[in-house]
Amino acid sequence: MLKPDRIVTTTCPYCGVGCNLQLHVKDDFIYKVTSPFDSPVNHGNLCVKGRFGYDFIYHPKRVTTPLVRRYLLEGKPKPEGREQVFAVSKDGNPVAHSQISNDWDWVETDWDTALNITADKLVEIYKRDGSDAMAVYCCAKATNEDNYLLQKMYRALFRTNNVDHCTRLCHAGSVVALQQATGSSAMSNTASQVIMNDVFIVTGSNTGENHPIIALQMKEAVKQYGAKMIVVDPRRIDLVDFAEMWLPLKPGTNVPVFSAMAHVIVEENLINHEFIANRTEGYQDFIESLEKFTPEYAEEISGVPAADIRKAARMYATAKNAAIYWGMGISQLSHGTASALALIHLAFLTGHIGRDGTGLNPLRGQNNVQGASDMGSMPFHYPGYMRVDNEDNAVQWEKTWNIEAGGLSRKLGLTTTEILSHAHEGGVRALFIMGENPMMSEPNLNVTRHHMQQLEFLISQDIFINESGAFADVFLPATPFAEKEGTFSNTDRRVQRVRVAQPPRGQARPDWEIICDLALRIESRLGRATAKWDYSNPEEILREMASVNKDYAGITYERIDKVGLIYPVPDLDHPGTPTLFTESFPRGRGKFIPLDYVPVVEEPDDEYPFILTTGRVLEHWHGGTMTRNSALDEAYPEARVEMHPADAEMHGIMNNMPVRVTSRRGEVVLRATVTEKTSVGVVFIPFHFAEAAANLLTNDALDPQAKIPEFKACAVQVFPARESDLPNPDIVLERGRY
Amino acid sequence: MADKINLIVDGNEIQAEQGKTLLEVAREYGKDVPTICYHDATTANALCRICVVEVEGQRVLQPACIVKAAENMKVQTRSEKVIRSRKTILEMLDSTMDLSEAAEIQVMMKDYEADPNRFPDAERREVPVKDDNPMYIRDYSKCLLCWRCVQVCADDAQYTFAINFEGRGYETQIGTFFDKAIPETTCVLCGQCVGVCPTGALKPKREFLLEQGMSPNEISVLNTGRKRRKEKPT
Secondary structure, three states, X not given: OOOOOEEEEEEOOOEOOOOEEEEEEEOOEEEEEEOOOOOOOOXXXXXXXHHHOOHHHHOOOOOOOOEEEHHHHOOOOOOOOOOOOOOOOEOOEOOOOOOOOHHHOEEEOOHHHHHHHHHHHHHHHHHHHOHHHEEEEOOOOOOHHHHHHHHHHHHHHOOOOOEEOOHHHHOHHHHHHXXXXXOOOOOOOOHHHHHHOOEEEEEXXXXXXXXXXXXXXHHHHHHHHXXXXXXXXXXXXXXXXXXXXXXXXXXXXXXXXXHHHHHHHHHOOOXXXXXXXXXXXXXXXXXXXXXXXXXXXXXXXXXXXXXXXXXXXXXXXXXXXXEEEEOHHHHOOOOHHHHHHHHHHHHHHHOOOOOOOOEEEEOOOEOOHHHHHHOOOEOOEEOOOEEOOOHHHHHHHHHHOOOOOOOOOOOOOOOHHHHHHOOOOOOOOEEEEEOOOHHHHOOOHHHHHHHHHHOOEEEEEEOOOOOOHHHOOEEEEEOOHHHOOEEEEOOOOEEEEEOOOOOOOOOOEOHHHHHHHHHHHHHHHHOOOOOOOOOOOHHHHHHHHHOOOHHHOOOOOOOOOOOOEEOOOOOOOOOOOOOOOOOOEOOEOEXXXXXXXXXXXXXXXXXXXXXXXXXXXXXXXXXXXXHHHOOHHHHOOOOEEEEXXXXXXXXXXXXXXXXXXXXXXXXEEEEEEEOOOOOOOEEXXXXXXXXXXXXXXXXXXXXXXXXXXXXXXXXXXXXXXXXXXXXXXXXXXXXXXX | OOOEEXXXXXXXXXXXXXXXXXXXXXXXXXXXXXXXXXXXXXXXXXXXXXXXXXXXXXXXXXEOOOOEOOOOOXXXXXXXXXXXXXXXXXXXXXXXXXXOOOHHHHHHHHHOOOOOOOXXXXXXXXXXXXXXXXXXXXXXXHOOOOOXXXXXXXXXXXXXXXXXXXXXXHHOEEEXXXXXXXXXXXXXXXXXXXXXXXXXXXXXHHHHHXXXXXOHHHHHHHOOHHHHXXXXXX
């Protein structure tokens, strides 16, 4: 029986639930993960990723030595083209050869060389082309401290707001909608309040696979506390087994369905008059816009029976406490902002917000996407959602970062998707990617590839050479969660500690240390005496940020040593704020915003008859950098396209059969899973698998306000293919789980 | 405020909240009542009977984990009858299963002076280790049928219902329906079961492999076995 050398308490690096972990370590090897049963977040429960999915740390393909391309080392001109070169695992030696030129080979080097080359190139491009040529992707998997520093480096040194991260690809629609309507952009209530709901709506969220521990609380709410759940989703997700109602809407028809619910609530006078009068504005204009959204009209568009819409509306409106939980099925649309607003209206009409067991709750995907957003890793905001085009905000950060008056850029930066589409001569020239993988997560990957190739200089700071890092000029090996100190902010705003379980492997360094080291080198080359970069520990970084971002003002590492605090925590004695908006909204009154129905950009037609919707599976994580280098990949080794039995029969497709899925932008070949988990006319592909990347197919149409792409709906055709067309014919997923 | 009741535990008059079990009351007053199948996170079922206490007026010993404290109850948590019963339970367990990784039970064995050779003719339950999924192994030679794994797989946590008792009497053991391999069941590999197993019968695959003598490096390469096969031209 093994005795651990140490047991380290930390926070799970996967989804936004933020489960508490205890890593059992022996000989610097994590062999077991447990969770304290008194954890307020997960009560000792974990999912497969949290309990078993940490072995990527030890994977032979992990890069722990700084890498640069040979041309940089030898001072030669950059070879033409930008080719993906992945590290190959040969005797643990991660040096791969380029097909096009020896000058494009990866060469192992030391930190000094790698960071000096990086600083030289960045400063050269900045001096030549100015702030607009510089851009950075922060990282929703990295800590608050890492993210704060990286946006600070780009804002303070390169004077640009071209700072964004993958929030743009997941909840940007929800964030913009909540900002417009309430002035805030996080879950209004906590996940642990699910059991206090009498009725709750889950929509556009496959909670069981994507926030497994919150799904357990939802099931508990139904089974033990008598709550009624309404699932509104095109897929028959596992939560439907526990639901009172399932409304299977056509992808991209959220606005008519939820506006029709609002229509019913107004028509049947189920509104909360007092709440509307005292807490909201714009009601009159709004109800006029609702007139056309009859349940019959919504049925025609969405396929959801009008009677079900009526029943769901009554259930939600007449409940004592009702809440809404939503995921990417709401936001990842070219009208994602409008979809989220349609939900917000329901809460405003009924007053189901501002009390325990109610609320508007976007379930955030990544472990620290809430935190990365709070840290200002966004093009329009400094830390604390302070607009960059507001003079007072800029002055405040200029003081904090010791920058001359007027030094910081007041110009809104480019978003994630825009940064890449601006990668051309005269546009963005240098891109720093910390831990993200746009070559998997962007829509329409063939175009993304072209954009990546247009960059002059690309830095990847990561733990693996992923599909994006394979294009980079410089690779900076960072540490995963188990080798660094810091904090994550989970989906319900709880700020929790991340702790060192083992020393960095090889020469890898924590992200915050790399950023500080690089920033000092850039600073000396620019001849600018500016912000502080010589932090002795991550807590100093958090305290600097919290000196301006008042939501975090009362958070210290000591206070969150055992149990995390839920921000806003305005001072050192404040106990945290689980429920928001109890008295008022940050913008004062909640604002009704009239909506119109806008169809998805690409609707199915005779040539492309299916709607493709994308998402995730339980065993994998996003672009797969972590999970596909883990035993999790054995549990779920291949991409699958889900198709309804009725569609499959009509097209001669059987379970496990290879099929070719084609959109106007690309094609993939993968096996079919014939299942009633998806609805008629809708096929589903998870986006984790590089060899059959769903995002080769997806549409890069953007929401005009939030700039979030339409991942959730595009038109495809599906035809049988041959076994030999499959990327890996010898792999067949054998899982009995739903 | 819940109503208080009065009872006598080991000769001491104490007050307890109405509705609390004898186990909760005893622990509140610092009494050592051992438990095996009981877990804070699962519904108590009084399966193992190690927590039995003597209640005056009751014909048989009462399992403290489910019996509620009542007004004027007289309870003995460590009477001779209780000690003999616990000792016998431990001896029976030890003679039929592998308790080598059940640290807490080993402590109880010492505490109750249980004799490992009390039942020399007992047939030990020995079944091969089930290694049928990438995440955890099942070594039912170490299983004492506490039922916690089944409970957390069902409505104490996960609502997945992948495992249950199978067989009857001495043949009873934990299994999947139709004895299917784990990946073919409804199992979502959450490992809630591993988290509550008190005897090491369920454990993470990495831990198991380390114990088998593999080095961390060897285990890490093992993950990539499938991928190496994938690269082979077909």
